[in-house]
Amino acid sequence: MLTDVQILSELKALEDVNSGADYGDVWQLSTQPESIMLTLRLPYVAQTEKQSLINRIQGTLSRLGEIRPVRLSIESTIEAYGTQGNLPGMAGVKNVIAVASGKGGVGKSTTTVNLALAMAQEGAKVGILDADIYGPSQGMMLGFDAETRPKVRDEKFFIPPVAYGVQVMSMAFLMTKDTPVAWRGPMVTGALMQLLTQTDWDDLDFLFVDMPPGTGDIQLTLSQKVPVAGSVIVTTPQDIALLDARRGIEMFRKVNIPVLGVVENMSTHICSNCGHHEAIFGDEGGDALAQEFDVNVLGKLPLSLAIRKQSDAGAPPVVSDEKGDVAAIYHSIARKLGATLANSNTSFEMPTIGMSDD
Template identity: 45%
Template sequence: MFGIKSLFSKEDPVEKKIIELLNNYRSAIFPMGIQSEWIEQIKKENNEWQVHIDLPFAAKSQQSILKTYLQDSLNQEITVSINAQLAPHYKFKKIRHIILIASGKGGVGKSTTAVNLALALKSEGARVGVLDADIYGPSIPSLLGLVGEQPTAKDEKILNPMEKYGLKTMSIGYLVPAENATVWRGPMASQALSQLLNETDWGELDYLIVDMPPGTGDIQLTMTQKIPASGAVIVTTPQDLALADAQKGIAMFSQVNLPIIGLIENMSFFNCSHCGGKNHLFGKDGGNQLAARHGVPLLAEIPLDIQIREESEQGANLIDKELPISEHYVYSAQLISSMLYLQSHDSNGVEIIITDD
C-alpha cells in the first residue's frame, strides 16, 4: 500500500523489540495495534533509534505518545516520526471520505465544531475541504475570516474553492451578500447545495467536512441519499432539549443507513478559574448516555471555553495556536480518521470496496 519498506535487520534485538512493541500497542486510536507494513523504516544513528511510520489515517501527533511508550519500554533514546498516507481509492470524484457534521437543533456549536475538526484533520496530515451546507445561515465564511470574499471561476461551470489555513472551502455565503436573506423553498436550497458540491473544483481530498444545517429536512435527505457519505458526526449539548433533537438526527441517519461515526458533546462543562472544579451548567452525562444508548462512541466532551468564542469570532486557527482547548478537536479528528479506516478495511488491512453490483 505504501511502497517497498526498508529491510529490517532481523539480527538486531532492539529493532525486533520495537516492531513487537508497536504491533502490540493498543489505544482508542490504534485498537488493533500498529501493523508491521506501516513501519517505513527503523534505523540507529548516533546512539538514537529512529522510527518512521506511514499511517493510513491522519494521526501525526500520536508520534510523541509512541515515542514515550517505546522509550519507557526499552530504556533507549528513540524518536518517532509519522506521515499520513491515506489510500488513493475515492468514493466521490477525488474525495476519499465525506463526513457530515449534523445537529438536531441550532445553537449547539455545530459549525464551530465542523471548522475545528477540519483544521485538526489538516494538522494531522490530511488534505481537507469544508462545504457549508447551511444554505439559509452560512457560518463558514465568518469562522474562517473570509466574509466578503468571492471565489473565482475555473470555467463557465466550475468554481475554484476559497482557501484558508490549507483548507479548501465553499459556501453560499461567498456568493450571496451577508446582508441579503436567502429566501428559497426546500427543493431550491437542495439544488443550490448540489451545485456547490458538484460544481466546485475540490481537487484531491482525503476528507470533505460538510457543515449541515440543523434539523432533518430536505437538505439533510439530499446529502444522505444522493451523496456517498462515509458517516455523520452528531453535535449536541447536555441539555435535554438538545439531546432530544440529537436523537431525531440519529434516527434520520439510521433510516437512510448512514453510519453514525460518533457524538460530540459541546459546552459539556465549565472549568472554574478559581477552584478548578467542573461546573455542569447545562446538565451532565447526557451525551454519554445518548451515545451508549445507540452504541456509538462519544468522541469528545468539549468544555465551555472563552477561547473558542474569541478565536472563532476572529476567524483564527485555533488548532495551529496549540491552545489547550484544541486538544479536544485534535483527538476527535484522530478518532474519526482511525475509525473510518477500520470501517473500510478488513483485519489484514485490505480495503473493502463496495460496488453497486
C-alpha cells in the same frame, strides 16, 4: 540492548489510543548501535501525535533496559472509503463527512471548522462545505472578508477560497451578509447540489459538510445523492439536545450512513476567574447517547468564552492557540475520527425512502 524481535513484539502490543486496538503489524524497524529508527504506517493522519508516541515507545522500551533513543516517522495513506449504496465518488474528493446535529445552537459549525483545521494540521488535505444555506457561518469563522467571492473556471466551476490551508465553499460567498435566503425546499437543495458538484475541489482526503440543524430536505438530499463516508453528531449534555441528537442518529442509520461518533460540546463550564468546572447543561449525556447507539464519544469540549471569541474573530482555537487544551481536544477528535473511519470501511445498500400512514 533489545533484539529487533523483542522491539517489534513490544511495538505490536502497544495500544493505539485512537482506535483502542493494538498497533499490530504496522511498524518498520531499523536498528543501529546509536539509535532505533521506526516508521509507523497508518490509514489515518496523526502527525501531531508524533512526539507523545515517541515518549510512549521510549518509556516502554526503557523499562526493558533499552537505552537507545527512538527516531519515528509516521506515514499515512488515506483511502476513499465505502459509501451508502456505493454511490459514485465526487470529483476531487475521497471522503465526505457530514457534521450534523438534531437542533441548532449546540456548536455544530464551531466543531466543524475546528475539526477540519485539526485534520489539516494532522496531515490531510481538507475542505469545508457550508451546507447551511439559510444561515452560513463558515466564511466568518475562517476570517474571510464579507466581499469574498470564489473565482470561476471555464464559466462552470467555482474555485474554493482557501483559509489556513483548508478549501472552503459557502453560500455566504455568493450573497451579501444582509441578504436573506427566502427560498423553498427545492431551491435550497438545488443550491446545495450546485455548491457540491460545481466546486473544483482539489484532491481532498476529507470534505467536511457543515449541515443545517434538523432532518429535512438538505439531509435527505445529501443521503440520497451524495456519497457520504460517515457522519459526526454534535450535541450538548442537555436532555433536549440529546433528544434531537437521537433523531439525527436514527436518520443517518435509516439511510445507511455510518455514525462515526458523538462530540459533546459545552460539556462543562470552566470559570474564567477560579477555574472551577461545572456541568451546567447536565453530566455524561454524550456518553449515554453513545452507549445507547453503540458509537464512540470522539471528544468533549468545554463551554469556553475563548472558543466563542476566537471563532467570531475568524481565528478558531486550533489555529489561534495551537498548543492550548482546546486545540489538543480537537486534534484528538480528528485522529479518532480518522481511525474509526478506517476501521469501519463498509459498503452499504441504499434504502428507498417513502411516506406511510403508520
